[in-house]
Amino acid sequence: MTYTVAKGNQLVDPDHVSPVENAVDLRSDTVTRPSDEMRRAMASAAVGDDVYGEDPTVNLLQKRAAEIFGKEASLFVPTGCMGNLIAIKTWTHHGNEVICEERSHVNLYELASMAAIAGCMPRAVRGGDDGILSWNQIHAAIRPKIYYDSQTALVCLENTSNMAGGTVYPTQRVHEICENAHALGLKVHLDGARVFNAAVAINDNVAHMTEKCDSVMFCLSKGLGAPVGSMIVGSREFIERARVYRKLFGGGMRQVGVIAAAGLIALEKSPSRLHEDHENAWHLAGGIAKIPGLKIDPSSVRSNIVIFDCKATGLNAVELCDALHARAIWAQDTALYSVRMVTHWNVDRAGMNRALAELRTVAEKKQATVRKVLQDNPSFRTGSVK
Numbered sequence: 345m346t347y348t349v350a351k352g353n354q355l356v357d358p359d360h361v362s363p364v365e366n367a368v369d370l371r372s373d374t375v376t377r378p379s380d381e382m383r384r385a386m387a388s389a390a391v392g393d394d395v396y397g398e399d400p401t402v403n404l405l406q407k408r409a410a411e412i413f414g415k416e417a418s419l420f421v422p423t424g425c426m427g428n429l430i431a432i433k434t435w436t437h438h439g440n441e442v443i444c445e446e447r448s449h450v451n452l453y454e455l456a457s458m459a460a461i462a463g464c465m466p467r468a469v470r471g472g473d474d475g476i477l478s479w480n481q482i483h484a485a486i487r488p489k490i491y492y493d494s495q496t497a498l499v500c501l502e503n504t505s506n507m508a509g510g511t512v513y514p515t516q517r518v519h520e521i522c523e524n525a526h527a528l529g530l531k532v533h534l535d536g537a538r539v540f541n542a543a544v545a546i547n548d549n550v551a552h553m554t555e556k557c558d559s560v561m562f563c564l565s566k567g568l569g570a571p572v573g574s575m576i577v578g579s580r581e582f583i584e585r586a587r588v589y590r591k592l593f594g595g596g597m598r599q600v601g602v603i604a605a606a607g608l609i610a611l612e613k614s615p616s617r618l619h620e621d622h623e624n625a626w627h628l629a630g631g632i633a634k635i636p637g638l639k640i641d642p643s644s645v646r647s648n649i650v651i652f653d654c655k656a657t658g659l660n661a662v663e664l665c666d667a668l669h670a671r672a673i674w675a676q677d678t679a680l681y682s683v684r685m686v687t688h689w690n691v692d693r694a695g696m697n698r699a700l701a702e703l704r705t706v707a708e709k710k711q712a713t714v715r716k717v718l719q720d721n722p723s724f725r726t727g728s729v730k
């Protein structure tokens with residue numbers, strides 16, 4: 345076998361992956377393992393053929409998701425990417441534009457599926473430093489109704505905003521965007537992969553936060569801890585159309601109650617413990633801020649995502665992540681000097697402290713090397729190199 349897949353910033357050969365039992369894996373909250381309770385529920389799940397709508401566990405999961413979001417209906421989908429694509433496809437026609445934030449997942453990390461499959465152009469708009477869009481920014485990007493212009497059909501928001509560091513939309517902002525978009529005949533889809541984290545951060549509930557959104561995708565498989573699966577929620581009519589696209593995209597699953605069973609536990613039980621992940625993220629950010637060479641404003645951390653700058657260590661993000669990896673701490677580079685750590689239920693406070701200790705060692709080691717080189721070669725010092 346010669347192909348490789350990316351594992352964080354490491355390239356691995358799938359035939360030679362050796363499990364690292366004691367690694368502190370903070371690359372993402374997608375890495376969470378199902379709890380014993382989930383595994384038991386999976387083993388005993390009632391199942392049927394979900395393509396025929398006959399899987400009782402899936403049906404229950406969909407009913408509960410719709411209830412929790414105060415929407416008419418919901419659909420279980422294999423992944424967040426497919427959920428977003430289905431929503432985009434359902435709300436648009438080929439040739440339409442979709443307004444989204446520049447760093448959003450639909451723009452950067454979904455293989456351009458909105459273009460490749462839905463036939464749409466992303467109209468990427470730079471939000472604030474916090475990745476949050478304002479109505480004014482969106483409004484300015486809407487195409488005029490001129491026949492030779494491509495036409496805007498959809499606004500896609502992301503809450504929490506992943507690459508802006510888990511930042512959160514104020515609910516009023518979402519409402520305002522939806523009302524204004526609707527007045528112009530546009531739909532609003534929310535990529536709420538981590539919308540339950542957002543809810544905890546602003547002490548609101550997901551039904552209120554998303555009541556004006558036309559569709560919402562949220563992931564069971566991230567902070568909520570299920571091994572697989574995402575949901576889309578919306579009106580009955582939206583979900584009926586979405587079901588067709590799910591099948592078209594190859595996402596019609598059969599006796600999938602075995603997975604939905606874990607999803608149900610994730611949905612019912614996990615939101616009430618997400619504050620622990622946020623507390624760990626604050627702890628981590630506070631510790632990182634004290635490590636020479638690393639830069640983060642701990643007050644910018646709102647949920648379970650911690651993104652910091654490592655430029656002043658003398659290491660770039662890939663080098664830093666590689667050095668950490670060798671010490672069984674896994675993080676992910678998100679830009680040349682930007683590193684992401686995501687907290688989740690499989691890493692406790694002791695794991696955070698281990699990560700901090702190793703980060704300090706790696707950062708200090710590099711800086712000590714730089715100091716030694718400068719000491720041994722005074723001419724390298726700034727100003728004296730000719």
Ligand code: TLP
Binds near residue numbers: 425450
């Ligand atoms: N995000 C992953 C990576 O793809 C970046 C991660 O580790 O954070 N929307 C948002 C906001 C996401 O963060 C992700 C996954 C998705 C959609 C896609 O979900 P999946 O992986 O289930 O397709």
